[in-house]
Amino acid sequence: MEQTVLKGQDTADFGYRKVPRDEKVQWVLRHFNTIAGYYDIMNTVLSFGIHYLWKRTAIRMMALKPGDRVLDVCGGTGDLSVMALKAMREKGEVVLFDINREMMLAGRRKGSNRKYRQQIDYLQGNAEAIPLPDNSFDAAMVGFGIRNVTDMEQGFSEMHRVLKPGGTLMCLEFSIPTSPVFRWLYDFYSFTIMPWAGQVLVGSRQAYTYLPESIRLFPMPDELSAILEGIGFEKMTYRRLTNGIAVAHVGKKK
Ligand SMILES: C[S@@+](CC[C@H](N)C(=O)[O-])C[C@H]1O[C@@H](n2cnc3c(N)ncnc32)[C@H](O)[C@@H]1O
Numbered sequence: 207m208e209q210t211v212l213k214g215q216d217t218a219d220f221g222y223r224k225v226p227r228d229e230k231v232q233w234v235l236r237h238f239n240t241i242a243g244y245y246d247i248m249n250t251v252l253s254f255g256i257h258y259l260w261k262r263t264a265i266r267m268m269a270l271k272p273g274d275r276v277l278d279v280c281g282g283t284g285d286l287s288v289m290a291l292k293a294m295r296e297k298g299e300v301v302l303f304d305i306n307r308e309m310m311l312a313g314r315r316k317g318s319n320r321k322y323r324q325q326i327d328y329l330q331g332n333a334e335a336i337p338l339p340d341n342s343f344d345a346a347m348v349g350f351g352i353r354n355v356t357d358m359e360q361g362f363s364e365m366h367r368v369l370k371p372g373g374t375l376m377c378l379e380f381s382i383p384t385s386p387v388f389r390w391l392y393d394f395y396s397f398t399i400m401p402w403a404g405q406v407l408v409g410s411r412q413a414y415t416y417l418p419e420s421i422r423l424f425p426m427p428d429e430l431s432a433i434l435e436g437i438g439f440e441k442m443t444y445r446r447l448t449n450g451i452a453v454a455h456v457g458k459k460k
Pocket residue numbers: 231234238279280281282283284285286303304305306309331332333334348349350351354355356
């Protein structure tokens with residue numbers, strides 16, 4: 207395990223590496239700049255395409271209605287935004303919010319679902335300070351992104367602030383399988399095969415070492431529900447997907 211010890215400094219985790227807290231955002235930016243052009247294909251290769259099923263399930267759990275206004279925080283290349291528009295039968299509005307311009311551009315350039323991609327509003331910024339008004343969205347979602355935000359609770363608080371009372375929160379994030387055998391296989395796959403694939407396909411072993419490390423540091427599902435309730439969400443439920451490799455949480459703003 208690579209670990210840089212920074213004595214006497216306020217630190218944050220970047221995978222298993224400790225970095226100065228106020229620099230984590232730059233590490234995350236560099237990480238996604240490295241992989242932006244490969245992000246979608248690597249997701250599909252490394253998850254055998256299953257990430258689309260997880261995203262579809264998570265969108266269904268949100269029960270969006272035509273005419274809803276949806277915020278896609280850490281929206282990246284826009285899969286969830288496109289699926290949200292489809293779920294609303296193109297009659298809603300989606301704002302995709304992400305810190306990384308390269309990721310948003312990679313999504314906009316994609317040939318698939320062009321009609322939907324043109325309907326998305328893109329906004330660049332940090333999830334810890336979302337420059338949008340209070341009580342203005344029917345739903346706010348974050349897919350595989352909140353793990354990267356330096357102050358995760360601040361990110362969720364911002365999602366809470368921009369939601370209308372009764373609005374829906376959805377968080378889709380990686381977790382750890384429940385079955386010990388599956389967990390062993392998953393550990394082997396994610397700490398051995400994934401970094402190797404990162405080196406071979408993207409030219410960066412580090413980019414795909416960060417991913418499994420950051421997943422292991424993320425709160426377990428019940429813990430995450432409690433954090434979200436503490437922030438002001440209610441009716442929190444979650445669903446484990448593929449034995450818990452991913453977990454979709456949904457809840458409502460009180
Ligand atoms: C793993 S990608 C997920 C993209 C997309 N939601 C999906 O499910 O495919 C994570 C995204 O979070 C964005 N991100 C990381 N830290 C962020 C922050 N502090 N504020 C906003 N976006 C951030 C990254 O730029 C990246 O596009």
